[in-house]
Structure formats: C-alpha cells, structure tokens
C-alpha cells in the first residue's frame with residue numbers, strides 16, 4: 001500500500017454562526033478547519049450560518065483541509081447542509097453521532113448520487129455508546145462509505161454515558177483506545193476530541209501528549225490559541241526526524257546490505273523500523289509542504 005500522509009495534527013472547529021471566527025480562521029496555521037453547522041449553531045441561526053458559510057467558502061482560500069460538519073441528514077437541516085458543502089467542494093464532510101453503517105452509507109450514497117468526486121470524503125464523529133460499541137463495523141465500511149477519519153466527541157460521550165472524566169481521562173481510555181484501534185485496523189486517520197478549557201495551556205499540552213502516546217494522528221480544537229501546541233505535540237520532533245534519517249542512512253549503507261537487523265548506538269534496529277522511519281520522514285515532508293503553503297500567503301513585511 002502506498003503511504004501518502006496528510007498532516008492532521010490540528011483540526012480547528014470554526015463556528016459558522018460566528019462571522020469573526022470565520023474571518024479569522026483562514027489566517028491560522030492549522031492543518032485543517034472544520035466549519036461547524038451542528039452543535040455550535042442554535043436552531044434559530046442554522047440557516048443563516050449555512051448561508052454565511054456558503055459565501056465564506058466561495059470567497060476564501062485555505063492551504064489545509066476544509067471540512068464541514070453537517071447536521072444529521074435526517075434532521076431538518078441536514079439535506080441543506082449537505083447540498084451546500086457538496087456545492088462548495090470541501091475536502092470532507094464530518095457526520096455527527098455516527099452509529100450505524102446504514103447511517104454513514106446514506107451520506108455516501110447522497111455523494112454518489114450528486115456525482116461528487118471521489119476525492120470528497122466523509123469523516124465520522126464517534127460520540128455515542130452505540131457508535132463506540134460498533135466502531136469496528138463502521139471503520140470496516142470505510143471503502144464503501146468514502147470514510148477517511150474517525151473523530152472523538154468527548155462532550156457527547158460524557159452527555160450520553162454520564163461518565164465524568166478526570167484530568168487524565170482514565171475513565172475514557174478503553175473507549176478511546178477502541179476507536180484508535182478500529183481506525184488503525186482499517187487504515188483510517190483518528191483525531192482526538194476537543195479540550196474545552198482553552199485558557200489552560202498546560203492541561204491542553206498534557207492532553208495532547210497523552211493523545212499522541214495513544215496513537216491519535218492529531219486533535220480537534222476549539223480555539224486559535226490551541227493550534228501551535230497541537231502542531232508541536234503531534235508533529236515529529238527534531239530528534240525523531242534525526243533518528244529516522246540515521247535509520248534510513250544505516251540501512252542504505254552497503255555494509256548493511258541484506259541484513260534484517262542492525263544496531264545503531266547500541267540499540268537494535270530492524271527493517272520494520274526502516275519502514276517506520278520512512279513513514280515519519282514522509283509525514284515530516286508533508287508537514288513542511290503545508291507549512292510552506294501557509295507561509296507563502298502571509299503578508300510580506
């Protein structure tokens with residue numbers, strides 16, 4: 001399988017109901033923006049938010065991914081949200097509260113019926129007991145449902161289960177790891193949930209570090225102040241890049257030709273580490289490319 005990484009360290013939710021947030025969003029160096037039409041817009045403002053977002057998407061450009069979180073297709077707003085996002089040509093639609101393959105397939109079928117290019121993808125929010133229990137089946141349907149990513153929704157998980165997670169989220173770990181595992185088993189990206197206390201930089205950094213250790217590719221965010229920390233936490237460190245370069249160089253050394261296992265500085269290194277090192281360097285190159293595109297459009301002094 002070809003490994004074509006897309007950096008997904010930082011995915012910022014941007015409330016479409018808030019004109020200032022919309023305006024600010026495109027100047028931010030997030031890997032992606034998730035324009036929200038669901039929870040952050042109350043029913044009275046959903047239609048206006050959708051129209052505002054339609055204009056914004058037509059008039060603005062952004063170097064990273066653009067995703068729209070639509071309302072459920074069977075809700076009063078879902079079809080209009082879907083048609084707007086489809087027409088705007090976003091990279092993906094984020095479907096909230098996904099619980100069944102049939103529910104996901106309904107959106108995928110609507111994309112097919114409107115001849116949406118196959119590059120237009122679906123992301124699924126896993127944020128209910130049923131969604132968590134059936135996450136493997138949902139991820140297994142990725143190919144037929146254009147599914148690219150699983151996104152954790154901690155607020156809805158808390159609401160629908162009564163769980164009250166502490167600072168280390170110990171109560172949620174089995175469920176979070178179940179989501180990560182399903183994503184890995186089926187080759188999907190997986191994004192950790194939002195951290196609401198956006199002024200608590202230390203708490204946010206600790207949660208990012210934990211999410212990274214758990215295997216998440218990145219984190220969903222609610223505030224611009226969280227972007228840099230998420231980029232730092234989920235991107236490869238300079239030390240990791242240097243290590244990966246050494247692994248690649250060591251296996252390229254003719255002295256090591258045909259060897260399955262070597263040592264670097266007294267540490268065993270196998271061919272699987274070579275693959276891992278190549279993937280890390282590919283991720284790093286993809287990050288450099290997106291950061292270059294961000295820099296290119298910044299006003300010059």
Ligand SMILES: CC(C)(COP(=O)(O)OP(=O)(O)OC[C@H]1O[C@@H](n2cnc3c(N)ncnc32)[C@H](O)[C@@H]1OP(=O)(O)O)[C@@H](O)C(=O)NCCC(=O)NCCSC(=O)C[C@H](O)C(=O)O
Nearest residue numbers: 013014015020021024025036039040153154155156222223
């Ligand atoms: C939480 C907020 C309401 C705070 O907003 P505000 O009071 O405006 O904060 P600041 O004054 O510190 O903002 C400074 C400037 O930054 C802009 N801003 C703020 N947030 C965003 C954003 N998300 N995207 C873009 N720009 C943003 C402000 O407009 C200020 O701009 P300026 O005046 O020009 O300097 C707010 O951060 C917010 O609304 N966040 C997102 C909320 C949201 O989208 N919620 C839904 C997604 S989370 C979710 O649903 C999780 C999941 O489903 C689950 O179940 O867990």
Ligand SMILES: [Mg+2]
Nearest residue numbers: 127153155156
């Ligand atoms: Mg939610």
